Amino acid sequence: MxxxxxxxxxxxxxxxxxxxxxYLGGPYANPSSQHRMGRAARDAVETARAQVAALAGxxxxxxxxxxxxxxxxxxxxxxxxxAAPRGRLLYSAVxxxxxxxxxxxxxxxxxxxxxxxxxGEGRVDLAxxxxxxxxxxVRLVSCMVANNETGVIQDVARxxxxxxxxxxxxxxxxxxxxxxxxxxxxxxxxxxxxxSSHKIYGPKGAGxxxxxxxxxxxxxxxxxGQERHLRGGTExxxxxxxxxxxxxxxxxxxxxxxxxxxxxxxxxxARxxxxPGLVSFGARAERLPNTLQFAVPGVHSAxxxxxxxxxxxxxxxxxxxASGTDEPSPVLLAMGVPAELALCAIRVSVGKDNTxxxxxxxxxxxxxxxxxxxxxxxxxxxxxxVV
Amino acid sequence: xxxxxxxxxTPLDPAAYEAMQPYLRPGGAHGNPASxxxxxxxxREAVERARAQVAALIGxxxxxxxWTSGAxxxxxxxxxGALEFYADRGRHVVTSMxxxxxxxxxxxxxxxxxxxxxxxxxxADGRVAPEQVLEALTPGTVLVSLMWVNNETGVIHEVERxAPALRERGVLxxxxxxxxxxxxxxxxxxVPVDLLSLSAHKAYGPKGMGALxxxxxxxxxxxxxxxxxxxxxxxxxxxxxxxxxxxxxxxFRIAGERLAQEGAALAVLRERxxxxxxxxxxxxxxxxxxxxxxxxxxxxxxxxxxxxxRASxxxxxxxxxxxxSSATGESSYVLRALGRDxxxxxxxxxxxxxxxxxxxxxxxxxxxxxxQVRRLRALAPA
Numbered sequence: 001m002x003x004x005x006x007x008x009x010x011x012x013x014x015x016x017x018x019x020x021x022x023y024l025g026g027p028y029a030n031p032s033s034q035h036r037m038g039r040a041a042r043d044a045v046e047t048a049r050a051q052v053a054a055l056a057g058x059x060x061x062x063x064x065x066x067x068x069x070x071x072x073x074x075x076x077x078x079x080x081x082x083a084a085p086r087g088r089l090l091y092s093a094v095x096x097x098x099x100x101x102x103x104x105x106x107x108x109x110x111x112x113x114x115x116x117x118x119x120g121e122g123r124v125d126l127a128x129x130x131x132x133x134x135x136x137x138v139r140l141v142s143c144m145v146a147n148n149e150t151g152v153i154q155d156v157a158r159x160x161x162x163x164x165x166x167x168x169x170x171x172x173x174x175x176x177x178x179x180x181x182x183x184x185x186x187x188x189x190x191x192x193x194x195x196s197s198h199k200i201y202g203p204k205g206a207g208x209x210x211x212x213x214x215x216x217x218x219x220x221x222x223x224x225g226q227e228r229h230l231r232g233g234t235e236x237x238x239x240x241x242x243x244x245x246x247x248x249x250x251x252x253x254x255x256x257x258x259x260x261x262x263x264x265x266x267x268x269x270a271r272x273x274x275x276p277g278l279v280s281f282g283a284r285a286e287r288l289p290n291t292l293q294f295a296v297p298g299v300h301s302a303x304x305x306x307x308x309x310x311x312x313x314x315x316x317x318x319x320x321x322a323s324g325t326d327e328p329s330p331v332l333l334a335m336g337v338p339a340e341l342a343l344c345a346i347r348v349s350v351g352k353d354n355t356x357x358x359x360x361x362x363x364x365x366x367x368x369x370x371x372x373x374x375x376x377x378x379x380x381x382x383x384x385x386v387v
Numbered sequence: 388x389x390x391x392x393x394x395x396x397t398p399l400d401p402a403a404y405e406a407m408q409p410y411l412r413p414g415g416a417h418g419n420p421a422s423x424x425x426x427x428x429x430x431r432e433a434v435e436r437a438r439a440q441v442a443a444l445i446g447x448x449x450x451x452x453x454w455t456s457g458a459x460x461x462x463x464x465x466x467x468g469a470l471e472f473y474a475d476r477g478r479h480v481v482t483s484m485x486x487x488x489x490x491x492x493x494x495x496x497x498x499x500x501x502x503x504x505x506x507x508x509x510x511a512d513g514r515v516a517p518e519q520v521l522e523a524l525t526p527g528t529v530l531v532s533l534m535w536v537n538n539e540t541g542v543i544h545e546v547e548r549x550a551p552a553l554r555e556r557g558v559l560x561x562x563x564x565x566x567x568x569x570x571x572x573x574x575x576x577x578v579p580v581d582l583l584s585l586s587a588h589k590a591y592g593p594k595g596m597g598a599l600x601x602x603x604x605x606x607x608x609x610x611x612x613x614x615x616x617x618x619x620x621x622x623x624x625x626x627x628x629x630x631x632x633x634x635x636x637x638x639f640r641i642a643g644e645r646l647a648q649e650g651a652a653l654a655v656l657r658e659r660x661x662x663x664x665x666x667x668x669x670x671x672x673x674x675x676x677x678x679x680x681x682x683x684x685x686x687x688x689x690x691x692x693x694x695x696x697r698a699s700x701x702x703x704x705x706x707x708x709x710x711x712s713s714a715t716g717e718s719s720y721v722l723r724a725l726g727r728d729x730x731x732x733x734x735x736x737x738x739x740x741x742x743x744x745x746x747x748x749x750x751x752x753x754x755x756x757x758x759q760v761r762r763l764r765a766l767a768p769a
Contacts, residue, residue, distance in 0.1 A: 009419040028398035035704040067456030070625035074613050098615025205595050205628030222496045223459050223489030233459035236595025314424035
């Protein structure tokens with residue numbers, strides 16, 4: 001199997017796994033226990049906290065561990081709103097469902113909720129935002145650092161500065177950006193920032209919200225008093241240790257990973273450029289170096305993904321969470337992509353362990369399948385040496 | 388070090404550890420279980436096998452199991468989710484003073500949002516009687532939350548007797564079974580609870596994993612608390628941690644196999660420990676007279692100071708009560724609720740035994756505790 005779906009989940013790094021195994025098979029105390037074994041588990045959690053903080057230049061005291069990116073985003077959105085008097089909540093039109101849906105849940109409870117328009121590349125329209133934020137008291141603005149489907153990167157620091165000037169809390173979902181591009185919590189000017197372990201080659205089941213201690217938050221999980229009383233529940237020691245190790249590797253290997261990803265992605269993009277009518281989404285914006293989302297008009301992604309899967313290629317249309325639905329991507333619709341074209345979207349997200357040969361094989365397979373589907377491709381030939 | 392803190396957390400069973408390994412390695416099942424490709428499908432199949440294993444231990448249908456990050460989340464989801472969904476039924480909850488913090492803190496939060504909560508005081512044996520619960524019901528009672536087994540005393544509530552009475556009255560019944568699953572037989576086919584919280588790491592599964600049973604017939608409804616993506620029938624979103632789910636499934640499968648035999652063995656060890664400790668004057672068994680799970684022994688020692696007692700036992704990993712409240716240095720609210728004064732509640736030890744506890748460990752622990760209690764009492768001014 002050739003796995004090109006790293007934005008859905010990245011396989012666990014073998015080095016990360018080795019750091020975790022002693023905490024699965026060995027010391028098993030509850031970090032809240034006061035005995036020596038409990039204190040050892042506590043130390044492991046605190047080491048991981050420092051490692052995760054360092055990935056984005058945050059301080060360990062700002063890290064709230066969660067069960068994943070979804071919980072971190074829910075905590076940011078609902079936690080901020082429930083701790084504040086009612087006021088406007090703003091989020092970009094291309095946010096992940098785990099920002100959109102808590103916003104909608106709050107809207108159902110009577111909170112005024114608005115989206116921020118994006119341009120054709122998926123970037124928040126800064127001028128429109130600057131105008132919009134002046135229209136009444138804003139509690140929270142949420143905008144992702146990089147989009148999970150297109151990979152398009154937002155100018156979060158500008159948005160956060162404007163939000164701060166308007167007295168609003170700013171939340172940045174950095175789940176897709178972390179480990180793929182340089183990330184700085186202080187420089188982003190965000191009050192809150194979400195991360196996920198399994199998107200950076202750590203284990204599933206761990207995430208973090210970086211939170212400026214000055215921002216009032218209502219916990220979503222009450223009970224036990226863990227995580228500065230902001231997130232109850234026995235710490236998932238092994239997963240947090242893995243998250244910490246993954247964060248450290250992501251930090252130290254970032255430059256190499258970025259260069260590798262960009263080389264593969266650009267190579268694939270060049271291979272596919274000759275496909276007739278092919279549309280790349282967000283390609284004129286700054287994007288994550290590993291992500292390429294495109295569509296071949298008239299070829300539905302459901303059809304193509306099924307055929308690619310049978311040939312051993314794991315890619316997706318966009319968000320894994322929305323798989324199985326026949327709805328066009330709300331992200332693409334917000335960018336002005338016609339629904340019919342959005343239904344043809346294919347997302348390729350390469351990872352640190354993919355090779356040029358794998359990308360070439362994918363390009364060749366895709367071209368072969370499209371030819372079989374009757375899409376004419378006069379100028380596309382598989383690269384030399386590719387089966 | 389002698390580990391007698393199984394009620395705080397259990398080690399991962401070696402078989403569960405092994406079962407998790409393929410899902411921590413490359414090789415085809417590392418995908419996101421929500422993905423449609425093969426790497427996702429294989430992960431999803433593993434998730435569904437584990438769902439059936441967890442369901443089987445408690446007599447549930449697989450579709451009645453909602454994965455969560457642990458019992459704390461399950462408790463939060465059950466209480467907040469039900470109160471939010473059934474807002475038109477009323478705003479009253481009945482619970483007990485001896486619940487886990489995950490329930491109590493959630494109730495305190497609900498109180499700040501306009502819910503009225505009745506906290507029932509247990510009898511001297513640590514039990515809240517079904518009659519007490521029924522008497523506390525009002526026309527606006529939406530939900531009763533009562534733990535099946537108390538985490539500090541091991542006392543077992545009469546859930547089987549209470550559940551049908553609540554069903555008859557149309558009140559939802561949530562049971563925190565974090566300390567019960569794998570310790571006593573639970574059969575939800577015959578016990579009509581509506582919502583039930585489970586934890587993996589209290590039953591030799593991994594930390595960071597839990598489940599909420601949500602009954603299908605009659606259907607209990609919940610407003611989701613973690614939104615986004617629509618996983619778990621829309622009740623709980625978030626990428627499923629395949630390896631942890633597999634670990635919980637395997638742990639629950641093993642628990643079902645060993646339940647009867649393990650319970651009998653633990654009861655013998657516990658009685659052995661108690662037989663030694665009761666030789667001391669002024670020792671009090673907490674939860675005496677009530678049925679208790681075999682693995683927990685909670686004892687108050689008169690005439691010693693709790694802090695000194697714990698400090699004198701550095702090689703004993705037990706606890707003064709719940710791990711979650713041990714950081715605060717407060718005496719146990721559970722023991723105070725069942726009538727122990729502050730001093731005695733503080734001078735209490737919870738011994739929780741488990742699958743890997745040996746007779747030799749029990750004898751050593753008993754010897755150390757008896758010696759230290761005697762020593763401290765001798766030092767204390769008469």
